[in-house]
Amino acid sequence: MDTLLNVAHGFGVALLPINLLYCFIGVFIGTLVGVLPGIGPISAMSLLLPVTLSGTPESGIIMMAGIYYGSMYGGSTTSILVNIPGEAASVVTCIDGHQMAKQGRAGPALGIAAFGSFAAGTFALVALMLVAPKLASLAIAFGPAEYFSLMVLGLVVLTFLTQGSMPKALLMACIGVVLGLIGLDSITAQPRLTFGRMELIDGIGLVPVVMGLFGVAEVLLNTEQAIKRDVINTRITHLLPSKEDWKVSAGPVGRGTILGFFLGILPGGGAVVASFASYALEKRLSKSPERFGHGAIEGVAGPESANNAAAGGAFIPLMTLGIPPNVVMALLLGAFVIHGLQPGPLLITQNPGLFWGIVASMYIGNLMLLILNLPMIGMWVQLLKLPYNILFPLIILFTILGVYCSSNNVFDVHVMIAFGIIGYFMRKLGYEPAPLVLAFVLGPMMENNLRKSLILSQGDLWTFVQRPISGACLALALVLLIAPLLPSLRKKRELVALDEGA
Amino acid sequence: MGPGSAAHHYVLRCVRGTRIAMNNDTNVKLRLSNSELWGGLIGLALGGFVIWSGWRIKLGTINDPGSGYVLFYTGILMCVFAGAIIVSAVTEGGPTLASRWENVRWSKPLVLIACLTAFAFALEPLGFLLSSIPLMLLLLRLIDPVRWTLAVPIAVLVPSGMWWVLKRLLLIQLPSGLFGIG
Numbered sequence: 001m002d003t004l005l006n007v008a009h010g011f012g013v014a015l016l017p018i019n020l021l022y023c024f025i026g027v028f029i030g031t032l033v034g035v036l037p038g039i040g041p042i043s044a045m046s047l048l049l050p051v052t053l054s055g056t057p058e059s060g061i062i063m064m065a066g067i068y069y070g071s072m073y074g075g076s077t078t079s080i081l082v083n084i085p086g087e088a089a090s091v092v093t094c095i096d097g098h099q100m101a102k103q104g105r106a107g108p109a110l111g112i113a114a115f116g117s118f119a120a121g122t123f124a125l126v127a128l129m130l131v132a133p134k135l136a137s138l139a140i141a142f143g144p145a146e147y148f149s150l151m152v153l154g155l156v157v158l159t160f161l162t163q164g165s166m167p168k169a170l171l172m173a174c175i176g177v178v179l180g181l182i183g184l185d186s187i188t189a190q191p192r193l194t195f196g197r198m199e200l201i202d203g204i205g206l207v208p209v210v211m212g213l214f215g216v217a218e219v220l221l222n223t224e225q226a227i228k229r230d231v232i233n234t235r236i237t238h239l240l241p242s243k244e245d246w247k248v249s250a251g252p253v254g255r256g257t258i259l260g261f262f263l264g265i266l267p268g269g270g271a272v273v274a275s276f277a278s279y280a281l282e283k284r285l286s287k288s289p290e291r292f293g294h295g296a297i298e299g300v301a302g303p304e305s306a307n308n309a310a311a312g313g314a315f316i317p318l319m320t321l322g323i324p325p326n327v328v329m330a331l332l333l334g335a336f337v338i339h340g341l342q343p344g345p346l347l348i349t350q351n352p353g354l355f356w357g358i359v360a361s362m363y364i365g366n367l368m369l370l371i372l373n374l375p376m377i378g379m380w381v382q383l384l385k386l387p388y389n390i391l392f393p394l395i396i397l398f399t400i401l402g403v404y405c406s407s408n409n410v411f412d413v414h415v416m417i418a419f420g421i422i423g424y425f426m427r428k429l430g431y432e433p434a435p436l437v438l439a440f441v442l443g444p445m446m447e448n449n450l451r452k453s454l455i456l457s458q459g460d461l462w463t464f465v466q467r468p469i470s471g472a473c474l475a476l477a478l479v480l481l482i483a484p485l486l487p488s489l490r491k492k493r494e495l496v497a498l499d500e501g502a
Numbered sequence: 503m504g505p506g507s508a509a510h511h512y513v514l515r516c517v518r519g520t521r522i523a524m525n526n527d528t529n530v531k532l533r534l535s536n537s538e539l540w541g542g543l544i545g546l547a548l549g550g551f552v553i554w555s556g557w558r559i560k561l562g563t564i565n566d567p568g569s570g571y572v573l574f575y576t577g578i579l580m581c582v583f584a585g586a587i588i589v590s591a592v593t594e595g596g597p598t599l600a601s602r603w604e605n606v607r608w609s610k611p612l613v614l615i616a617c618l619t620a621f622a623f624a625l626e627p628l629g630f631l632l633s634s635i636p637l638m639l640l641l642l643r644l645i646d647p648v649r650w651t652l653a654v655p656i657a658v659l660v661p662s663g664m665w666w667v668l669k670r671l672l673l674i675q676l677p678s679g680l681f682g683i684g
Contacts, residue, residue, distance in 0.1 A: 167586040171545045174580045178552050178573065185569040192559055192569055220614055223645050224606040389646035390656065393638050401664055405674055410626050417622045421615055428602050429541045447572040459564035
């Protein structure tokens with residue numbers, strides 16, 4: 001009963017005209033960046049992070065969340081019609097989705113992707129409503145040792161899943177922690193790594209770092225090659241899948257939804273892993289696996305449902321524990337912090353309007369996405385023809401303005417350009433920026449919790465092992481750290497390695 | 503997961519460019535051109551610097567960790583991971599620095615970096631409008647040339663429009679520079 005009352009309260013917040021507008025802007029931009037290859041939700045969210053300052057916390061966070069799950073919808077359009085994934089979570093959709101389009105079945109492929117995404121998104125929201133308050137009440141009992149170990153696990157999982165060698169990903173995570181510690185020490189107020197510059201006393205901002213590493217560096221990488229697109233030109237019809245299509249797809253949608261939701265909750269996981277796992281599962285369960293890769297609708301239905309369910313599931317650790325499980329959620333945490341809010345176990349009780357408002361807006365956003373992605377598919381197809389030589393300079397200009405507006409400080413523009421150049425060279429040398437950004441956000445929290453735990457336990461390191469949740473997290477992290485040393489596990493890791501930035 | 507992996511490679515090739523090609527490049531081991539070696543050495547130097555910084559700030563004790571405690575141990579971890587990268591670079595080899603930029607239009611990002619660096623230096627003295635209009639024009643003409651009749655209006659109208667929206671509607675003051683323009 002309480003949940004229903006809370007949901008009603010949430011809808012009251014989400015249905016305010018201003019929040020509806022922000023929700024629409026979010027899902028529209030999300031679909032846009034999902035459709036456009038080369039620009040992912042991370043770039044778009046970092047670009048729009050400063051915009052959240054202009055409105056209420058609800059509006060800003062509703063918009064940011066909309067960009068994330070909206071991009072999951074939009075990504076499938078490009079995968080199916082152009083055979084280039086709009087964002088990383090839609091990589092597997094290319095395989096069967098584009099084959100279906102080539103066989104003249106682009107409509108059912110797009111339709112099942114949209115309906116599967118809607119079903120998965122709805123399930124994830126209901127599960128979020130039920131699971132989050134319970135987990136939050138449990139999390140109140142968490143001490144600094146548990147928080148520290150959970151954050152360590154999150155970082156290790158992300159480095160495990162990041163493309164390239166694990167030492168490189170771990171080095172990136174360490175650099176992220178160090179960058180996060182720049183500025184005044186929160187306990188002793190001693191300046192650290194500020195080099196005597198006043199601009200660094202408050203530390204480096206998340207906005208310039210992320211915009212540089214994901215926005216500017218992305219553009220630099222994309223200019224290296226002329227991006228060619230071969231858009232399917234046939235008229236898209238039969239967006240409503242047939243009875244036969246539904247019959248075949250129901251199982252994959254259900255399995256993808258459940259699998260995606262649980263993978264989304266896990267720290268370091270997310271939509272990309274979920275979509276790959278769902279594809280593998282459907283292929284394994286299929287009576288005719290040879291159809292996969294040649295236009296099997298299950299190969300679209302499963303992964304598309306999984307990535308949307310994972311997008312919903314990823315909100316749970318952020319909202320209940322205050323720990324972002326991936327870079328996108330780290331950006332969302334940034335949006336919370338900008339408004340002076342701290343997501344965590346107390347958020348639901350102290351700010352019920354905000355929590356339930358966001359959840360309700362996600363449901364409304366899912367409905368908006370269904371309308372945006374089916375009847376208006378023609379508009380997105382036209383957008384795929386937008387020239388990149390105009391788009392990239394505009395992105396650069398918007399990143400500059402975005403960074404400047406977030407702090408009214410030219411120094412941040414310099415930081416962004418510096419990180420853009422560093423990010424470009426990092427990626428050329430095979431160093432992925434995702435662990436750096438997550439560690440940058442988690443670093444100060446990790447340090448705080450580590451120091452608190454050591455003070456409370458009077459320097460007894462066993463406290464991290466003796467407490468069950470903390471011990472379990474550290475044990476799992478250790479297993480993942482050792483795993484790449486075993487050749488068979490190393491191969492498996494390479495297969496699921498993900499590219500966060502796309 | 504085979505086809506998945508293939509698709510993953512596909513997107514990297516299409517959107518990112520070069521990294522897949524690198525797998526087939528000639529590996530070099532103990533040579534200065536080994537890019538992996540350079541990556542590891544830079545990491546090692548950074549790790550050393552972080553250890554020194556942590557030490558200088560004061561470590562404290564394990565009962566009462568000081569401001570440099572986490573920095574110091576993070577620096578040690580950085581050196582360990584950088585060491586692993588170096589060992590792998592020497593034993594398994596790595597692609598040469600030049601091969602990282604093979605078969606791509608390396609001059610395009612270089613031009614973009616030069617433009618952005620110049621912009622960074624020009625923004626404060628020249629102001630937003632006088633620095634961003636030339637930046638846009640350069641980017642539009644130098645990356646994949648847009649025809650002049652389109653490039654000039656975009657380069658002038660978009661920054662001016664953004665400046666107007668920010669200054670007049672949102673009351674955000676952009677840098678106006680020494681000449682007070684903007």
